[in-house]
Amino acid sequence: MEYIDYISNITSIESKYIILIIKTIIIMLILNIIKMLGTRVLKKMQDNKKEYIYTQKFRFIISILKIFIFLLIWSNYLSKFVTLISFISAGVTIAIRDLIFNFFAGIYIKVKKPFIIEDRIEINNYKGDVININTLSFELLEVNNESFIGQSTGVITHIPNSTIFSYPLRNYNTAFKYIWSEISVKVSLNSDVNKAKKVLYKIVNSNEIIKKIPAKIKRQITNVSTDYRIYYNKYEPTIYTQVVDTHIELTIRYLIHPKKARYVNSTIWNNILQAYHNQEIELYND
Numbered sequence: 001m002e003y004i005d006y007i008s009n010i011t012s013i014e015s016k017y018i019i020l021i022i023k024t025i026i027i028m029l030i031l032n033i034i035k036m037l038g039t040r041v042l043k044k045m046q047d048n049k050k051e052y053i054y055t056q057k058f059r060f061i062i063s064i065l066k067i068f069i070f071l072l073i074w075s076n077y078l079s080k081f082v083t084l085i086s087f088i089s090a091g092v093t094i095a096i097r098d099l100i101f102n103f104f105a106g107i108y109i110k111v112k113k114p115f116i117i118e119d120r121i122e123i124n125n126y127k128g129d130v131i132n133i134n135t136l137s138f139e140l141l142e143v144n145n146e147s148f149i150g151q152s153t154g155v156i157t158h159i160p161n162s163t164i165f166s167y168p169l170r171n172y173n174t175a176f177k178y179i180w181s182e183i184s185v186k187v188s189l190n191s192d193v194n195k196a197k198k199v200l201y202k203i204v205n206s207n208e209i210i211k212k213i214p215a216k217i218k219r220q221i222t223n224v225s226t227d228y229r230i231y232y233n234k235y236e237p238t239i240y241t242q243v244v245d246t247h248i249e250l251t252i253r254y255l256i257h258p259k260k261a262r263y264v265n266s267t268i269w270n271n272i273l274q275a276y277h278n279q280e281i282e283l284y285n286d
Contacts, residue, residue: 102136105161122170186284247284
Protein backbone atom coordinates (compact mmCIF):
# COMPACT_ATOMS: atom_id res chain seq x y z
CA MET A 1 0.00 0.00 0.00
CA GLU A 2 3.04 2.27 -0.01
CA TYR A 3 2.41 3.39 -3.58
CA ILE A 4 -1.14 4.41 -2.58
CA ASP A 5 0.22 6.59 0.21
CA TYR A 6 2.84 7.99 -2.17
CA ILE A 7 0.22 8.98 -4.75
CA SER A 8 -1.93 10.43 -1.95
CA ASN A 9 0.92 12.61 -0.74
CA ILE A 10 1.66 13.88 -4.24
CA THR A 11 -1.94 14.55 -5.29
CA SER A 12 -3.43 15.43 -1.89
CA ILE A 13 -6.23 12.94 -2.63
CA GLU A 14 -7.36 10.66 0.17
CA SER A 15 -6.16 7.04 -0.08
CA LYS A 16 -9.70 5.63 -0.18
CA TYR A 17 -10.47 7.67 -3.30
CA ILE A 18 -7.24 6.62 -4.99
CA ILE A 19 -8.11 2.96 -4.37
CA LEU A 20 -11.56 3.49 -5.89
CA ILE A 21 -10.07 5.28 -8.89
CA ILE A 22 -7.57 2.47 -9.49
CA LYS A 23 -10.33 -0.17 -9.20
CA THR A 24 -12.47 1.78 -11.66
CA ILE A 25 -9.61 2.14 -14.18
CA ILE A 26 -8.69 -1.56 -14.00
CA ILE A 27 -12.28 -2.74 -14.45
CA MET A 28 -12.87 -0.30 -17.32
CA LEU A 29 -9.69 -1.54 -19.04
CA ILE A 30 -10.83 -5.15 -18.64
CA LEU A 31 -14.25 -4.32 -20.10
CA ASN A 32 -12.61 -2.45 -23.00
CA ILE A 33 -10.43 -5.49 -23.73
CA ILE A 34 -13.52 -7.73 -23.66
CA LYS A 35 -15.25 -5.26 -25.97
CA MET A 36 -12.30 -5.30 -28.38
CA LEU A 37 -12.02 -9.11 -28.41
CA GLY A 38 -15.79 -9.55 -28.77
CA THR A 39 -15.87 -7.13 -31.70
CA ARG A 40 -13.07 -9.06 -33.42
CA VAL A 41 -14.96 -12.33 -32.99
CA LEU A 42 -18.16 -10.82 -34.40
CA LYS A 43 -16.25 -9.46 -37.43
CA LYS A 44 -15.70 -13.07 -38.53
CA MET A 45 -19.42 -13.47 -39.25
CA GLN A 46 -20.28 -13.92 -42.91
CA ASP A 47 -23.48 -11.86 -42.76
CA ASN A 48 -22.62 -8.13 -42.59
CA LYS A 49 -26.08 -7.15 -41.37
CA LYS A 50 -26.05 -9.67 -38.51
CA GLU A 51 -22.49 -8.67 -37.67
CA TYR A 52 -23.54 -5.03 -37.31
CA ILE A 53 -26.65 -5.81 -35.23
CA TYR A 54 -24.83 -8.17 -32.84
CA THR A 55 -21.89 -5.78 -32.52
CA GLN A 56 -24.21 -2.92 -31.54
CA LYS A 57 -26.00 -5.09 -28.98
CA PHE A 58 -22.70 -6.32 -27.56
CA ARG A 59 -21.35 -2.76 -27.22
CA PHE A 60 -24.58 -1.64 -25.58
CA ILE A 61 -24.31 -4.43 -22.99
CA ILE A 62 -20.70 -3.42 -22.26
CA SER A 63 -21.79 0.22 -21.81
CA ILE A 64 -24.52 -0.84 -19.37
CA LEU A 65 -21.96 -2.92 -17.44
CA LYS A 66 -19.63 0.06 -17.22
CA ILE A 67 -22.36 2.28 -15.80
CA PHE A 68 -23.51 -0.41 -13.37
CA ILE A 69 -20.00 -1.16 -12.10
CA PHE A 70 -19.18 2.54 -11.77
CA LEU A 71 -22.32 3.10 -9.70
CA LEU A 72 -21.53 0.01 -7.62
CA ILE A 73 -17.99 1.14 -6.84
CA TRP A 74 -18.87 4.76 -6.11
CA SER A 75 -22.33 4.26 -4.60
CA ASN A 76 -21.30 5.50 -1.14
CA TYR A 77 -19.86 8.72 -2.51
CA LEU A 78 -22.25 9.66 -5.36
CA SER A 79 -24.51 11.80 -3.15
CA LYS A 80 -21.52 13.87 -2.03
CA PHE A 81 -20.35 14.15 -5.63
CA VAL A 82 -23.74 15.35 -6.88
CA THR A 83 -23.92 17.89 -4.04
CA LEU A 84 -20.47 19.17 -4.99
CA ILE A 85 -21.43 19.48 -8.64
CA SER A 86 -24.57 21.43 -7.74
CA PHE A 87 -22.42 24.01 -5.97
CA ILE A 88 -19.86 24.28 -8.76
CA SER A 89 -22.08 25.29 -11.65
CA ALA A 90 -25.70 25.13 -12.70
CA GLY A 91 -24.48 24.69 -16.29
CA VAL A 92 -22.53 21.55 -15.40
CA THR A 93 -25.56 20.20 -13.56
CA ILE A 94 -27.72 20.75 -16.66
CA ALA A 95 -25.11 19.03 -18.84
CA ILE A 96 -25.04 16.00 -16.54
CA ARG A 97 -28.83 15.96 -16.43
CA ASP A 98 -28.96 15.87 -20.24
CA LEU A 99 -26.42 13.05 -20.36
CA ILE A 100 -28.46 11.00 -17.89
CA PHE A 101 -31.69 11.78 -19.76
CA ASN A 102 -30.14 10.71 -23.09
CA PHE A 103 -28.75 7.54 -21.52
CA PHE A 104 -32.12 6.37 -20.17
CA ALA A 105 -33.82 7.45 -23.41
CA GLY A 106 -31.30 5.17 -25.17
CA ILE A 107 -32.39 2.27 -22.95
CA TYR A 108 -36.03 3.06 -23.83
CA ILE A 109 -35.19 2.98 -27.56
CA LYS A 110 -33.39 -0.34 -27.20
CA VAL A 111 -36.20 -1.95 -25.17
CA LYS A 112 -39.37 -0.39 -26.62
CA LYS A 113 -37.97 -0.17 -30.17
CA PRO A 114 -39.94 2.80 -31.57
CA PHE A 115 -37.44 2.40 -34.42
CA ILE A 116 -34.58 0.05 -35.27
CA ILE A 117 -31.58 0.08 -37.58
CA GLU A 118 -32.56 0.65 -41.26
CA ASP A 119 -35.98 2.12 -40.43
CA ARG A 120 -36.89 5.32 -42.25
CA ILE A 121 -38.11 7.84 -39.70
CA GLU A 122 -38.93 11.54 -39.37
CA ILE A 123 -38.51 13.47 -36.12
CA ASN A 124 -38.14 17.19 -35.36
CA ASN A 125 -38.10 17.94 -39.13
CA TYR A 126 -35.24 15.50 -39.70
CA LYS A 127 -35.93 12.57 -42.00
CA GLY A 128 -33.67 9.70 -42.86
CA ASP A 129 -32.70 6.07 -42.48
CA VAL A 130 -31.46 4.98 -39.05
CA ILE A 131 -27.86 3.81 -39.44
CA ASN A 132 -26.75 3.69 -35.81
CA ILE A 133 -28.15 3.80 -32.26
CA ASN A 134 -25.67 4.72 -29.54
CA THR A 135 -25.90 5.06 -25.77
CA LEU A 136 -26.57 8.83 -25.96
CA SER A 137 -27.67 9.47 -29.55
CA PHE A 138 -28.73 7.94 -32.84
CA GLU A 139 -27.68 8.74 -36.40
CA LEU A 140 -29.78 9.24 -39.52
CA LEU A 141 -28.61 9.05 -43.11
CA GLU A 142 -30.62 12.02 -44.33
CA VAL A 143 -33.05 11.80 -47.23
CA ASN A 144 -34.58 14.81 -48.98
CA ASN A 145 -37.82 15.96 -47.38
CA GLU A 146 -39.98 16.29 -50.49
CA SER A 147 -41.92 13.07 -49.91
CA PHE A 148 -41.57 9.60 -48.43
CA ILE A 149 -39.76 8.49 -51.61
CA GLY A 150 -36.89 10.88 -50.93
CA GLN A 151 -33.38 9.65 -51.68
CA SER A 152 -30.26 9.91 -49.56
CA THR A 153 -28.40 13.23 -49.52
CA GLY A 154 -25.31 11.61 -48.00
CA VAL A 155 -25.58 13.77 -44.86
CA ILE A 156 -25.42 12.02 -41.47
CA THR A 157 -27.42 13.71 -38.70
CA HIS A 158 -26.68 13.01 -35.01
CA ILE A 159 -29.78 13.31 -32.82
CA PRO A 160 -29.88 13.06 -28.99
CA ASN A 161 -31.86 10.07 -27.74
CA SER A 162 -34.01 12.31 -25.54
CA THR A 163 -35.55 13.81 -28.70
CA ILE A 164 -37.81 10.76 -28.78
CA PHE A 165 -39.71 12.21 -25.78
CA SER A 166 -39.87 15.80 -27.09
CA TYR A 167 -41.17 15.43 -30.65
CA PRO A 168 -43.63 13.22 -32.54
CA LEU A 169 -41.98 10.34 -34.40
CA ARG A 170 -43.00 9.15 -37.85
CA ASN A 171 -41.80 5.66 -38.69
CA TYR A 172 -42.27 4.54 -42.29
CA ASN A 173 -41.44 0.92 -41.41
CA THR A 174 -43.29 0.24 -38.14
CA ALA A 175 -45.19 -3.07 -38.09
CA PHE A 176 -44.42 -3.79 -41.74
CA LYS A 177 -42.00 -2.52 -44.36
CA TYR A 178 -44.42 -1.31 -47.02
CA ILE A 179 -46.48 1.85 -47.51
CA TRP A 180 -49.00 2.98 -50.09
CA SER A 181 -47.74 5.03 -53.02
CA GLU A 182 -49.83 6.75 -55.69
CA ILE A 183 -49.28 7.91 -59.26
CA SER A 184 -51.82 10.17 -60.97
CA VAL A 185 -52.23 9.82 -64.73
CA LYS A 186 -54.32 12.37 -66.67
CA VAL A 187 -56.37 11.34 -69.70
CA SER A 188 -58.86 13.38 -71.71
CA LEU A 189 -62.63 13.24 -71.20
CA ASN A 190 -63.06 11.76 -74.68
CA SER A 191 -60.55 8.95 -74.23
CA ASP A 192 -61.41 5.29 -73.69
CA VAL A 193 -61.05 5.12 -69.91
CA ASN A 194 -61.50 1.34 -69.65
CA LYS A 195 -58.79 0.76 -72.23
CA ALA A 196 -56.48 3.20 -70.41
CA LYS A 197 -57.05 1.43 -67.09
CA LYS A 198 -56.31 -1.95 -68.65
CA VAL A 199 -52.99 -0.62 -69.95
CA LEU A 200 -52.13 0.87 -66.55
CA TYR A 201 -53.11 -2.31 -64.70
CA LYS A 202 -50.89 -4.32 -67.05
CA ILE A 203 -47.96 -1.97 -66.40
CA VAL A 204 -48.22 -1.91 -62.61
CA ASN A 205 -49.06 -5.60 -62.18
CA SER A 206 -46.14 -6.67 -64.37
CA ASN A 207 -43.64 -4.82 -62.18
CA GLU A 208 -41.45 -7.49 -60.54
CA ILE A 209 -41.08 -5.58 -57.27
CA ILE A 210 -44.77 -4.68 -56.83
CA LYS A 211 -46.25 -8.06 -57.62
CA LYS A 212 -44.26 -9.81 -54.85
CA ILE A 213 -45.43 -7.45 -52.10
CA PRO A 214 -49.09 -8.49 -51.42
CA ALA A 215 -48.07 -11.96 -50.19
CA LYS A 216 -45.27 -10.49 -48.04
CA ILE A 217 -47.45 -7.85 -46.38
CA LYS A 218 -50.22 -10.35 -45.60
CA ARG A 219 -47.68 -12.35 -43.58
CA GLN A 220 -46.37 -9.23 -41.85
CA ILE A 221 -49.82 -7.96 -40.87
CA THR A 222 -50.63 -11.40 -39.46
CA ASN A 223 -47.45 -11.28 -37.38
CA VAL A 224 -48.22 -7.85 -35.86
CA SER A 225 -51.99 -8.24 -35.50
CA THR A 226 -51.70 -8.61 -31.72
CA ASP A 227 -49.83 -5.31 -31.38
CA TYR A 228 -51.53 -3.09 -33.98
CA ARG A 229 -55.10 -2.80 -35.23
CA ILE A 230 -54.13 -2.72 -38.90
CA TYR A 231 -55.97 -4.38 -41.74
CA TYR A 232 -56.53 -3.80 -45.45
CA ASN A 233 -59.39 -5.01 -47.61
CA LYS A 234 -57.15 -5.06 -50.68
CA TYR A 235 -53.42 -5.59 -51.10
CA GLU A 236 -53.14 -5.58 -54.89
CA PRO A 237 -52.71 -2.39 -56.97
CA THR A 238 -55.90 -0.39 -57.55
CA ILE A 239 -56.76 2.37 -60.01
CA TYR A 240 -59.26 5.05 -58.94
CA THR A 241 -61.14 7.25 -61.40
CA GLN A 242 -61.98 10.92 -60.85
CA VAL A 243 -63.13 13.71 -63.12
CA VAL A 244 -61.08 16.86 -62.50
CA ASP A 245 -62.07 20.02 -64.43
CA THR A 246 -61.47 19.22 -68.11
CA HIS A 247 -59.82 15.82 -67.78
CA ILE A 248 -60.03 12.44 -66.07
CA GLU A 249 -57.52 11.56 -63.39
CA LEU A 250 -56.60 7.89 -62.98
CA THR A 251 -54.78 7.30 -59.69
CA ILE A 252 -52.70 4.14 -59.43
CA ARG A 253 -52.35 3.04 -55.81
CA TYR A 254 -49.89 0.29 -54.88
CA LEU A 255 -47.78 -0.98 -51.99
CA ILE A 256 -44.03 -0.38 -52.06
CA HIS A 257 -40.97 -0.25 -49.81
CA PRO A 258 -40.04 3.43 -49.14
CA LYS A 259 -36.43 2.89 -50.24
CA LYS A 260 -37.53 1.43 -53.58
CA ALA A 261 -40.42 3.82 -54.22
CA ARG A 262 -38.59 6.30 -56.42
CA TYR A 263 -37.08 3.60 -58.63
CA VAL A 264 -40.45 1.87 -59.07
CA ASN A 265 -42.19 5.22 -59.67
CA SER A 266 -39.69 6.02 -62.44
CA THR A 267 -40.05 2.56 -63.99
CA ILE A 268 -43.85 2.83 -64.11
CA TRP A 269 -43.69 6.28 -65.72
CA ASN A 270 -41.21 5.03 -68.34
CA ASN A 271 -43.63 2.23 -69.22
CA ILE A 272 -46.56 4.66 -69.36
CA LEU A 273 -44.63 6.95 -71.71
CA GLN A 274 -43.71 3.95 -73.86
CA ALA A 275 -47.38 2.96 -74.01
CA TYR A 276 -48.21 6.55 -75.00
CA HIS A 277 -45.68 6.49 -77.86
CA ASN A 278 -47.10 3.14 -78.96
CA GLN A 279 -50.57 4.79 -79.00
CA GLU A 280 -51.88 2.35 -76.39
CA ILE A 281 -52.99 5.18 -74.09
CA GLU A 282 -53.96 8.84 -74.63
CA LEU A 283 -52.44 11.23 -72.11
CA TYR A 284 -54.10 14.57 -71.44
CA ASN A 285 -52.31 17.75 -72.57
CA ASP A 286 -53.33 21.08 -71.01
